[in-house]
Amino acid sequence: xxxxxxxxxxxxxxxxxxxxxxxxxxxxxxxxxxxxxxxxxxxxxxxxxxxxxxxxxxxxxxxxxxxxxxxxxxxxxxxxxxxxxxxxxxxxxxxxxxxxxxxxxxxxxxxxxxxxxxxxxxxxxxxxxxxxxxxxxxxxxxxxxxxxxxxxxxxxxxxxxxxxxxxxxxxxxxxxxxxxxxxxxxxxxxxxxxxxxxxxxxxxxxxxxxxxxxxxxxxxxxxxxxxxxxxxxxxxxxxxxxxxxxxxxxxxxxxxxxxxxxxxxxxxxxxxxxxxxxxxxxxxxxxxxxxxx
Numbered sequence: 001x002x003x004x005x006x007x008x009x010x011x012x013x014x015x016x017x018x019x020x021x022x023x024x025x026x027x028x029x030x031x032x033x034x035x036x037x038x039x040x041x042x043x044x045x046x047x048x049x050x051x052x053x054x055x056x057x058x059x060x061x062x063x064x065x066x067x068x069x070x071x072x073x074x075x076x077x078x079x080x081x082x083x084x085x086x087x088x089x090x091x092x093x094x095x096x097x098x099x100x101x102x103x104x105x106x107x108x109x110x111x112x113x114x115x116x117x118x119x120x121x122x123x124x125x126x127x128x129x130x131x132x133x134x135x136x137x138x139x140x141x142x143x144x145x146x147x148x149x150x151x152x153x154x155x156x157x158x159x160x161x162x163x164x165x166x167x168x169x170x171x172x173x174x175x176x177x178x179x180x181x182x183x184x185x186x187x188x189x190x191x192x193x194x195x196x197x198x199x200x201x202x203x204x205x206x207x208x209x210x211x212x213x214x215x216x217x218x219x220x221x222x223x224x225x226x227x228x229x230x231x232x233x234x235x236x237x238x239x240x241x242x243x244x245x246x247x248x249x250x251x252x253x254x255x256x257x258x259x260x261x262x263x264x265x266x267x268x269x270x271x272x273x274x275x276x277x278x279x280x281x282x283x284x285x286x287x288x289x290x291x292x293x
Contacts, residue, residue, distance in 0.1 A: 003279040004031025006287050009269050010097065010236055013289045016040045020094040023047045023085070023228070025078035025221060030059050032097055037067030046071045047088045049078060051126055077127075079217040081224035096225040098237045100218065100244050101281065113208060115200040118178030124204075126212045133207040137174050142166045152215075152243065153206030160187055161203060205241065215247055222251050226260060229292045234264070236289045245286045252290045264289040 004010075010032055016022065016039040024033045027048035037046055046067075050056045053075050060073060072088045078098065085093070111123040112133055124133040137145065146162035149155045164187040165174065174180055181200045188199040209215060218237075225235050239245040245268060255261045271282035 002029040002031050003281075004029075004035070005099065005101065005279065005282045005285045006238055006269065006271060006275070007032060007035060009287055010238075011035060011039070013236055013264060014095045014097075014234060016044070016095070019043045021045050021047075021090050021092055023049070023081070023090075023093055023096040023225075024099075025049050025081060025096055025225075026051075026099045027059060027073065028055055028099065028101075030062065032099065033071060034065050034067070037065075037070060041067055041070075044070065045090055047085060047090050047093075048073045049076055049081070049084055051075070051077050077217060078224070079220035081221055082227055085228045093229050093233060095234045095236065096229060098218070098221060098225075098235075100238060101240045101285070112177050113204070115177055115181050115198060115204050118176065118181065120177045122175060122177055122180055124208045124211050131211055133180075133211055134175065136207060136211065137165050137180065138169050148210050149203050149206045151206070152209040153202035153204075154242065155202040155206065157188055209243070215243060218244060218247055219251060222248070226255070226292065231292055233292045234289060235261075235292075236287060238285050238287050240284050240286075245288070248288050252288060255290070259293060261290040261292050264291055 014022070014036065016036050018040060020040045021044055022036050022040065024030070024036070024046055027033060027050040030048065033046050033048050037044070048059070048071050050059070056073055056075050072090060074084045074088060076084050111121050113124055114120070122132070122134040122137065136148065142162045145165055146158045149161055150158035155161065161184060164183050168174060168183055174183070180203070184199045184203055192199045222235065222237070229235070237248045239248060252261065252263050256263050265288050268286035268288050271285055276283045
């Protein structure tokens with residue numbers, strides 16, 4: 001069963017009331033949206049967006065839930081939020097939610113995301129357009145690969161990894177998840193990060209963020225949220241790694257200096273121990289919120 005992360009905190013900050021309209025820019029399995037719909041009944045509406053068409057179709061097939069007729073679903077990237085709001089016809093928006101985590105459905109539909117699927121093609125593209133992770137590891141210069149892995153993954157062994165990738169591809173093109181994982185396991189220390197995470201974790205994160213332009217899309221989405229929200233409207237962002245959280249924090253700080261918003265969370269909100277026991281996915285979640293002035 002899907003359990004939405006930091007649900008109580010989201011509802012407390014939004015404080016949704018009857019007749020208000022909201023945007024869930026990362027609908028996924030709809031956990032947050034279903035609870036918001038209950039509170040904005042009988043007339044309030046939600047624009048539910050998702051970049052992944054299969055996730056959206058899965059949501060639409062869900063059994064009936066309260067307020068299902070009051071949600072407009074659209075397949076699209078939140079970087080183009082303004083366009084989808086215009087097409088939806090929903091106005092007077094009181095809140096925009098970004099949950100930046102990847103759902104189990106998405107992990108199962110995007111090729112190459114899971115380093116446990118050894119035979120999968122090393123793709124990682126969310127929409128299947130542009131350069132794939134396979135293109136990066138087989139075509140990029142060693143220095144560029146190292147920079148990507150360090151900048152987007154925070155991997156201190158990035159140069160060692162890049163060197164091993166280039167040496168391997170001279171003999172044979174790197175095609176699958178398993179082939180890249182094998183390189184990483186061989187080149188990284190046996191007790192990598194004290195055994196807390198898999199050796200492939202940071203490199204896979206870096207490649208995924210890079211090929212999907214995730215950080216650029218987050219900034220575009222936040223700027224679009226500023227444009228579509230009513231005065232007094234709120235933005236909530238739930239992130240799952242430090243790069244995302246830092247970007248959101250800096251964006252809110254810069255906009256606060258301009259006088260466009262006020263920050264509602266001086267420090268990010270994290271899941272309680274009780275929530276982590278129930279939902280392990282919440283352990284790395286950080287929530288930041290701001291209100292439009």
